[in-house]
Amino acid sequence: MYLDHLGLHEAPFTLPPHPGFYFGLPAHEEALQVLRWAIGQGEGFIKVTGEVGTGKTLLCRKLMEEGNLGDQEVRYAWLPNPHLLPCELKSALASALDMPRPEGWQQDLTGLLHQHLIQLQQAGVRVVVVMDEAQALPDYTLEALRLLGNLDSKSHQLLQVVLFGQPELNRRLAEDNLRQLRQRIAFACALRPLCREEAQAYVEHRLYTAGYRGAPLFTKLAHHHLWRAARGVPRLLNILAHKSMMLAYGGGERLITPRLVSEAIRDTEDTRLASGWRQWLQGSVHAMFSIWGKNG
Template structure:
């Protein structure tokens, strides 16, 4: 691979949500602030919405890693869980011994007692659910009922839903309106701006051990940013492929041609026509000629 060629200690643009590469660009820093404020405020349900590849899972893992000591965190990466399975997951997290024949009512009561004991210790449970747009309706209803467990002053369980825009569409359904009303804090992750994309690429290279001059210049970053539409996952894919192509050519830096090859080889990116340089000089000349002809015609009339 290209690691030795570019003096890297690790692959900089992997798709796994590695918090080692987390960079507090504006959208992610703001999302973290919202999450911290919402948890500290004791809100029951918090929602983070973002398109595919905008960094929701990485943000979730980052938030879990920096949870204050008064929180017990439970991460559910698989949204295809039934109401029964989510109760078991919470019970396991709370170290409740589960009898194979226990019914759901008894299990819910055991969870409530355990949450009460946790509250007496000055702690509470936070459940992080990724890809929440895929949760079954019955599971969403179970989550809503769990947020009813409270004392006179505190919610005993808080839930953070990370989902794609489809989650908002689902919550607008009449049958889920009670759950929607419980969502007190919400944040919408946006794609990165050009300036943020440039910082993002530089940061990941630096965290991977790169110390030389910038591998990607302003022109190549702009090509990648436009093609990726500012979506971090697509940025990673295009940068990784551009590095492979440039390494194959033996180039010390990433060329425009290598980036164009990466874009052509990638699905779900925006493709823009690449005009030859001489055309940029010809277009103003043609426009000027048109202006002269138009002016002459007006004078002739």
């Protein structure tokens, strides 16, 4: 591939979230600080939303990779599968917390979970459930999560829940039947697409982390094309940057120019459709001005 050609020791733009490539962008750092503070304060439910590809899963893994909060031991129970029945949710949580399962445990799973959570609290362990793709949770499973959040000792909640989801989660929670859960959400933050300067810094950070050293690999105009076509979405930036570098390798080039980025855009469905819409809109605007000019 292009690694040796461009002097890299690993691929900089892989799609699976990689905490080693985490870049402290303002929106992500703000969300991370809110999460740390809310978890440290023992707040029950926390919500993080963002469009597809804006880095929710990476932020989720970064949070869990950090582990404890100061002297406070934190046990994260990551539940990446939203398509769970309430009984499956409880069973997945029990597995994530390494809960002992005596004979007949299925008959009183909630009670056993309650006892196990009390034991963890007494051992000084804070338990945080991290739910990815929360917008896809069925209503009855969201309600089961709310009821699990009600588990407490005499003075403290035993469980905190962080919901990571797409903006559809906000619309779901606005429904009247989920108002009890909505009112339990103490803190919420939203991830946004990157501005042009952030997008360039993001791409250059990943290149540096992957081992690139030397003159800028992408021209300034190439960076602008990347950002505009990707609409500031990190996942699309990864796809386009990766394809641009493959094209450079295929052509024996060592500088990523707007021409290479344009070829990558044409080969990428989401950006190609967005680009086509933009060209249609620009053409319509030019046509209107022409008509007004003739009639003026």
